[in-house]
Amino acid sequence: MSIEAAEKEIIESFNILGEDWEARYEFLIDLGKSLPLLPDSEKNDDQLIKGCQSRLWLKSTYDGQTVKFRADSDAIISKGIAAIVIKVLDNNTPDDIINAPLNFIHLTGLKEHLSPTRANGLVSLIKQIKLDALAFKSQKQVL
Amino acid sequence: MLPNTKNNIFSVEQVRKDFPILQRSIHSKALVYFDNGATTQKPQQVIDTLTQYYSFQNANIHRGVHSLSQEITTLYEAARVQVQKHLNAAHAHEIIFTQGTTDSINLVAYSYGKKYIKSGDEIMITTMEHHSNIIPWQQVCEDRGAVLKVIPVNAIGELDLEAFEQLLSQKTKIIAVTHVSNTLGTINPIKYIIEKAHQNNIPVLVDGAQATPHLKVDVADLNADFYCFSSHKMYGPTGVGILYGKEKWLEEMPPYQTGGGVIETVSFERTKFASLPLKFEAGTPHIAGGIGTATAIDYLNNLGMDAVARYENELLQYATIQLLAIEGVKIIGTASKKASVISFVVNGLHPYDIGMILDQQGVAVRTGHHCTQPLLEYFKVPGTVRVSFSFYNTKAEIDIFVLALNKALKMLL
Numbered sequence: 001m002s003i004e005a006a007e008k009e010i011i012e013s014f015n016i017l018g019e020d021w022e023a024r025y026e027f028l029i030d031l032g033k034s035l036p037l038l039p040d041s042e043k044n045d046d047q048l049i050k051g052c053q054s055r056l057w058l059k060s061t062y063d064g065q066t067v068k069f070r071a072d073s074d075a076i077i078s079k080g081i082a083a084i085v086i087k088v089l090d091n092n093t094p095d096d097i098i099n100a101p102l103n104f105i106h107l108t109g110l111k112e113h114l115s116p117t118r119a120n121g122l123v124s125l126i127k128q129i130k131l132d133a134l135a136f137k138s139q140k141q142v143l
Numbered sequence: 144m145l146p147n148t149k150n151n152i153f154s155v156e157q158v159r160k161d162f163p164i165l166q167r168s169i170h171s172k173a174l175v176y177f178d179n180g181a182t183t184q185k186p187q188q189v190i191d192t193l194t195q196y197y198s199f200q201n202a203n204i205h206r207g208v209h210s211l212s213q214e215i216t217t218l219y220e221a222a223r224v225q226v227q228k229h230l231n232a233a234h235a236h237e238i239i240f241t242q243g244t245t246d247s248i249n250l251v252a253y254s255y256g257k258k259y260i261k262s263g264d265e266i267m268i269t270t271m272e273h274h275s276n277i278i279p280w281q282q283v284c285e286d287r288g289a290v291l292k293v294i295p296v297n298a299i300g301e302l303d304l305e306a307f308e309q310l311l312s313q314k315t316k317i318i319a320v321t322h323v324s325n326t327l328g329t330i331n332p333i334k335y336i337i338e339k340a341h342q343n344n345i346p347v348l349v350d351g352a353q354a355t356p357h358l359k360v361d362v363a364d365l366n367a368d369f370y371c372f373s374s375h376k377m378y379g380p381t382g383v384g385i386l387y388g389k390e391k392w393l394e395e396m397p398p399y400q401t402g403g404g405v406i407e408t409v410s411f412e413r414t415k416f417a418s419l420p421l422k423f424e425a426g427t428p429h430i431a432g433g434i435g436t437a438t439a440i441d442y443l444n445n446l447g448m449d450a451v452a453r454y455e456n457e458l459l460q461y462a463t464i465q466l467l468a469i470e471g472v473k474i475i476g477t478a479s480k481k482a483s484v485i486s487f488v489v490n491g492l493h494p495y496d497i498g499m500i501l502d503q504q505g506v507a508v509r510t511g512h513h514c515t516q517p518l519l520e521y522f523k524v525p526g527t528v529r530v531s532f533s534f535y536n537t538k539a540e541i542d543i544f545v546l547a548l549n550k551a552l553k554m555l556l
């Protein structure tokens with residue numbers, strides 16, 4: 001699925017949930033619970049994205065065509081947010097990931113999680129995903 | 144200028160009217176503010192003092208010959224006397240205005256360290272210190288080649304006093320200890336620690352940031368050498384702290400920061416520093432904050448610190464019972480003497496998740512490590528949810544919080 005199509009799907013899901021905070025949080029929590037876990041052996045400091053409160057690990061892999069992401073967090077809501085970001089960006093080319101405007105964050109109300117004091121690592125997660133994509137892109141160019 | 148009550152037992156409903164922010168709603172729900180350990184809300188009286196100052200009294204202190212400057216200098220120095228009396232300090236010049244508790248501790252760590260700490264000396268702190276009472280001492284140790292010794296805590300969050308006495312040595316040059324733990328609420332036996340330290344000629348610095356909002360503090364009775372606290376945690380403005388220091392130490396200690404205000408005479412060859420307290424107050428201070436602090440102290444004294452402590456203890460007991468009734472809740476810190484602070488964890492849930500869902504229901508709590516990472520490492524938890532109560536909180540608010548918490552647990556588990 002293209003980034004644009006995945007974003008559209010997420011925005012639609014949030015539109016259905018509407019303004020009901022409980023439904024929105026339950027959605028995030030369910031997504032968080034459904035995210036494939038990283039085994040403890042892969043939760044090392046290299047994979048750790050530093051947020052202030054919850055810990056979030058991101059594992060990016062590249063097969064020469066597309067980038068795949070897996071993530072885990074010790075907080076369920078952070079995991080839910082990571083699941084959404086991954087759903088949008090997973091299995092895309094480094095270029096598409098680097099250039100993704102990620103409008104869905106503002107259109108779904110997820111932007112309240114962007115505040116650094118909320119400290120769930122959403123800002124750092126996106127930054128790391130884009131950095132990883134950039135690294136894979138330059139890796140390919142070197143090859 | 145007086146709060147709405149002068150009775151020994153105040154009316155919470157009346158008191159709440161003094162705090163405009165308590166009328167706010169968050170996410171369309173009435174605000175329940177249980178993050179008083181981070182900062183307390185401000186009564187209208189304090190807000191009015193600040194507005195009055197900036198509207199009609201603004202001038203620089205200790206400088207001008209003009210009337211405005213004279214007027215505000217008098218008020219600022221009266222605020223110093225007010226703090227002195229509140230703490231029962233011997234002299235007004237033992238009260239130094241700083242930027243906050245952290246600044247007060249840094250001042251002593253730097254200045255006392257420079258004068259008295261040498262290679263091989265020891266500085267003693269405790270496991271339950273806030274990072275602000277750890278890092279400045281670590282830095283002194285690094286700079287001077289001294290060694291940091293740490294008094295351990297026991298499983299219920301009290302200091303291990305036997306270990307403390309064993310750690311005392313000829314090499315101990317200062318002890319820095321918190322009066323009340325910001326994470327656990329434990330009220331430490333400061334007077335006892337000071338007595339033991341003094342038997343060994345060791346001065347004691349007390350971090351009183353979490354004590355001054357809840358307890359009557361008498362530095363003469365405690366015989367503390369240094370006592371540090373912040374105005375904003377006791378209903379005053381942010382950006383103002385107090386350092387109380389015994390004259391005999393402050394006289395001997397070198398200035399911390401230098402510049403305008405700290406001098407008697409300056410030439411390019413040498414500077415002669417001013418006497419106390421100005422020696423430690425470089426630059427233009429937070430004037431509004433200083434006089435606002437005096438108003439906050441007035442406010443507290445009108446309620447009566449004893450009445451405040453009694454009422455807050457009632458809230459503490461009530462909330463503790465309610466929390467323990469919830470399956471899976473574990474309170475971290477169950478010392479026999481506690482201020483109105485409760486830290487807890489639930490069944491392996493991350494405090495952040497709980498905090499976010501409480502916030503959606505209008506309940507403001509603190510989650511995380513509370514700047515006490517070594518302490519939480521000891522308790523083997525990544526963080527806690529912390530509720531901290533003020534005299535303007537009510538049992539009805541605790542009921543709302545408990546309902547909100549139950550909802551959060553239902554959603555997360």
